[in-house]
Amino acid sequence: MTIDEPPRGEHGDDDLRHAGPARSTTRDLERYAGLFATRTHGLKSSVMRDLMAVTQQSDIISLAGGLPDTSTFPAESFSSLMSHVGAESSARALQYGPTEGLDELKDCIVEVMAAEGMRAEPDDILVTTGGQQVIDLVCRTLLDPGDVVVAEAPTYPGALPSFVAYQADVVQIEMDDAGVRVDLLEQTLDRLATEGRRPKFIYTVPSFSNPAGVTLSLERRRRLVRIARERELLVLEDNPYGLLRYEGDPLPTLYALDGGEYVIYLGTFSKILSPGLRLGWTAAPRPVLEKLNVGKQGADLCSAPLSQLFVCRYFGEMDWKAYLRTLTDLYRRRRDTMLDALAEHFPREATWTHPEGGLFIWATLPEYIDTTDLLARALREHVAFVPGRAAYLDGRGGASMRLNFSGVGDDDIREGVRRIGKVVSEQLGLYSTLTGAATPEPRPASARPPRAASPGDDASGAEILPLRLRRTGER
Amino acid sequence: MTRVAVLKGGRSLERQVSLRSGARVEDALERLGHDVVSIDVGPDLVDRLEDTRPDVAFVALHGRDGEDGTVQELLELVGVPYTGSRPGACIRCMDKVLAKHAMRDAGIPTPDFYAFNQTAFEELGAARALPAIEARLRFPIVVKPAGQGSALGVQFARTAEDVPAALVSAFSYDTKVMLERHVAGRELAVSVLDGLAGPEALPVVEAIPRDEDFYDFEARYEIGRTSFVCPADLPGGLGERSQELALSVHRILGCRSFSRVDLMLEERTDALYVLEANAIPGLTETSLLPQAAEAAGIGFDALVARVLELAVERRTAV
Numbered sequence: 001m002t003i004d005e006p007p008r009g010e011h012g013d014d015d016l017r018h019a020g021p022a023r024s025t026t027r028d029l030e031r032y033a034g035l036f037a038t039r040t041h042g043l044k045s046s047v048m049r050d051l052m053a054v055t056q057q058s059d060i061i062s063l064a065g066g067l068p069d070t071s072t073f074p075a076e077s078f079s080s081l082m083s084h085v086g087a088e089s090s091a092r093a094l095q096y097g098p099t100e101g102l103d104e105l106k107d108c109i110v111e112v113m114a115a116e117g118m119r120a121e122p123d124d125i126l127v128t129t130g131g132q133q134v135i136d137l138v139c140r141t142l143l144d145p146g147d148v149v150v151a152e153a154p155t156y157p158g159a160l161p162s163f164v165a166y167q168a169d170v171v172q173i174e175m176d177d178a179g180v181r182v183d184l185l186e187q188t189l190d191r192l193a194t195e196g197r198r199p200k201f202i203y204t205v206p207s208f209s210n211p212a213g214v215t216l217s218l219e220r221r222r223r224l225v226r227i228a229r230e231r232e233l234l235v236l237e238d239n240p241y242g243l244l245r246y247e248g249d250p251l252p253t254l255y256a257l258d259g260g261e262y263v264i265y266l267g268t269f270s271k272i273l274s275p276g277l278r279l280g281w282t283a284a285p286r287p288v289l290e291k292l293n294v295g296k297q298g299a300d301l302c303s304a305p306l307s308q309l310f311v312c313r314y315f316g317e318m319d320w321k322a323y324l325r326t327l328t329d330l331y332r333r334r335r336d337t338m339l340d341a342l343a344e345h346f347p348r349e350a351t352w353t354h355p356e357g358g359l360f361i362w363a364t365l366p367e368y369i370d371t372t373d374l375l376a377r378a379l380r381e382h383v384a385f386v387p388g389r390a391a392y393l394d395g396r397g398g399a400s401m402r403l404n405f406s407g408v409g410d411d412d413i414r415e416g417v418r419r420i421g422k423v424v425s426e427q428l429g430l431y432s433t434l435t436g437a438a439t440p441e442p443r444p445a446s447a448r449p450p451r452a453a454s455p456g457d458d459a460s461g462a463e464i465l466p467l468r469l470r471r472t473g474e475r
Numbered sequence: 476m477t478r479v480a481v482l483k484g485g486r487s488l489e490r491q492v493s494l495r496s497g498a499r500v501e502d503a504l505e506r507l508g509h510d511v512v513s514i515d516v517g518p519d520l521v522d523r524l525e526d527t528r529p530d531v532a533f534v535a536l537h538g539r540d541g542e543d544g545t546v547q548e549l550l551e552l553v554g555v556p557y558t559g560s561r562p563g564a565c566i567r568c569m570d571k572v573l574a575k576h577a578m579r580d581a582g583i584p585t586p587d588f589y590a591f592n593q594t595a596f597e598e599l600g601a602a603r604a605l606p607a608i609e610a611r612l613r614f615p616i617v618v619k620p621a622g623q624g625s626a627l628g629v630q631f632a633r634t635a636e637d638v639p640a641a642l643v644s645a646f647s648y649d650t651k652v653m654l655e656r657h658v659a660g661r662e663l664a665v666s667v668l669d670g671l672a673g674p675e676a677l678p679v680v681e682a683i684p685r686d687e688d689f690y691d692f693e694a695r696y697e698i699g700r701t702s703f704v705c706p707a708d709l710p711g712g713l714g715e716r717s718q719e720l721a722l723s724v725h726r727i728l729g730c731r732s733f734s735r736v737d738l739m740l741e742e743r744t745d746a747l748y749v750l751e752a753n754a755i756p757g758l759t760e761t762s763l764l765p766q767a768a769e770a771a772g773i774g775f776d777a778l779v780a781r782v783l784e785l786a787v788e789r790r791t792a793v
């Protein structure tokens with residue numbers, strides 16, 4: 001056998017695909033790099049993204065996702081709803097729809113919002129392609145390059161690429177187990193004011209935050225809304241999980257407290273029904289809503305009418321609150337499984353949050369453990385999590401990790417946490433060996449106080465995440 | 476028409492890089508008129524090879540499994556000729572500690588280093604030796620996993636306090652790590668390509684990071700994050716000297732077809748040091764071997780054709 005000579009004759013200069021200069025690596029580079037917008041320069045690919053690519057392999061227990069468990073939705077209901085949509089609304093389902101969304105879907109949205117104590121009019125609502133689109137549209141509508149966006153620390157990792165793409169200057173405010181530190185927020189706003197800078201908006205996930213799993217207290221909610229009013233700032237309230245509460249009393253949303261004057265509300269069907277439908281919404285002050293609508297026209301004209309009609313049919317025929325109860329029962333159990341597993345398998349140097357709802361627990365290790373590197377080690381044990389640095393733009397979060405409990409079954413949660421606990425303990429032991437410190441004792445049965453903030457911490461951050469340690473026994 | 480299996484992906488941490496290398500190679504092979512079979516390397520590798528019966532395999536894998544000789548051993552077993560080095564050279568390149576010992580024994584300048592596996596610390600009290608190592612290497616010290624490519628897991632320890640955490644991080648990637656003297660200076664890479672007249676060193680590429688204080692994993696694969704100069708503008712004789720060193724390393728480690736040797740030119744002394752050799756250099760848009768080949772007048776398609784040809788010649792020679 002011989003290798004054929006490069007068949008140059010067949011792909012001569014007359015072949016359009018290969019016209020022009022010979023394939024050139026440097027040209028390839030420059031050809032594309034020279035065309036990228038300046039605003040893409042901040043969009044980095046990262047070690048983490050490459051590590052995360054490995055986490056999607058089938059034999060890995062991934063606590064890294066943020067997925068609802070869609071297997072709980074009855075397949076026969078799905079197919080019956082879909083066939084009704086097909087039989088009765090085929091032409092509409094296949095047609096473009098209005099940018100703001102179908103009227104009957106807005107009625108469903110009003111109902112979902114009412115379940116969390118919000119009164120919204122259909123005219124206040126813009127249907128979007130997932131909640132994620134709201135983040136993009138708000139950035140698109142409000143941000144000029146260099147504008148300040150205030151976010152939580154840690155914040156939703158998926159919001160950061162939007163902020164970066166619109167060249168925002170993101171300022172992240174520490175959280176504790178009562179949510180974002182509103183006192184620090186005020187200090188920061190004052191400091192920014194002395195610099196002549198006013199943030200365009202404050203981005204927050206007040207209930208069962210992603211990734212921290214903490215909930216903004218009522219007092220802080222009131223204060224945040226008051227700050228927004230006094231300073232005439234917009235707040236983007238991202239509330240995908242509010243209805244997924246597993247314990248405690250519901251808290252009013254910022255939108256409800258504010259009456260829709262300074263709060264842009266973000267809702268989604270992703271976590272109460274399905275993320276595959278790609279349907280979310282925003283309720284916002286009218287002038288803002290109109291701009292968002294124009295932005296959406298440019299982005300995608302309208303969200304899929306097929307999905308919208310499916311949801312309408314679902315709300316018409318089925319008891320959405322009953323399905324929600326199925327989900328909350330399931331996720332509550334999984335959360336408890338994860339909390340128990342953490343208490344059993346994580347070393348006592350670790351702390352973690354106790355979410356009253358949502359999908360995530362945020363665990364923090366001693367500061368000398370780097371969870372991005374730890375992920376590489378964990379992958380060898382076929383288990384994955386999201387390294388904490390993903391939730392910051394400023395390099396913080398290196399010793400934390402986000403753990404998801406909604407997307408995998410109880411056995412995998414237990415086994416996954418056990419494996420992570422094992423590699424964490426291994427690294428703590430190694431560190432002790434290297435520093436000559438005593439090898440950590442085995443985990444004691446009783447609960448321990450949390451690790452004190454190290455002396456090097458910023459004084460104002462003395463109470464910041466890692467959050468107060470709570471064990472299952474203290475619930 | 477030759478049926479070429481492009482082996483890519485796999486489960487190494489450099490999976491994404493490999494997928495990009497593989498995709499470019501596939502495009503080139505198609506342009507060259509070959510019948511391309513794309514294989515994302517997994518548990519079914521042997522089955523896929525037996526089902527598709529390729530004439531030759533183009534190994535576009537990086538990191539564990541693909542670059543450490545594992546896949547090459549399987550290919551030998553299945554009897555499919557393949558691109559690049561044989562298992563022995565792959566093992567020597569992938570393990571930076573083995574490579575550095577081989578280089579040092581052969582008189583190739585490489586930064587001073589000490590290597591340990593995890594048990595040395597856990598069971599032999601190697602931590603007690605750290606102060607002596609630190610005194611000899613002097614800060615900053617580079618801490619590296621022995622067997623990882625693309626600068627994954629490479630840490631800089633600026634003080635003695637940084638060393639334990641840097642070691643823990645490096646041990647995340649491998650059970651063997653090394654502490655290496657940091658050479659401050661310019662980062663150079665010399666690719667070696669076998670030819671009719673034996674191995675040939677391609678023009679020297681210099682990588683100049685734009686923001687970061689070293690050429691890290693992210694800067695390495697991101698378009699626009701690093702400037703590359705090829706041929707590097709080096710003071711008298713250093714370019715040739717770099718190429719000679721690279722050729723020596725290619726031979727000492729037993730590489731075949733191609734390799735890439737990474738060097739540092741120390742700012743203070745103008746001395747050259749070899750850091751490591753890569754048995755399967757990256758073939759992405761931002762990789763150094765394709766850039767060097769191009770500077771030598773060898774376009775990407777011709778590079779791929781040459782590497783493939785060498786694989787087949789080797790088979791006929793066996």
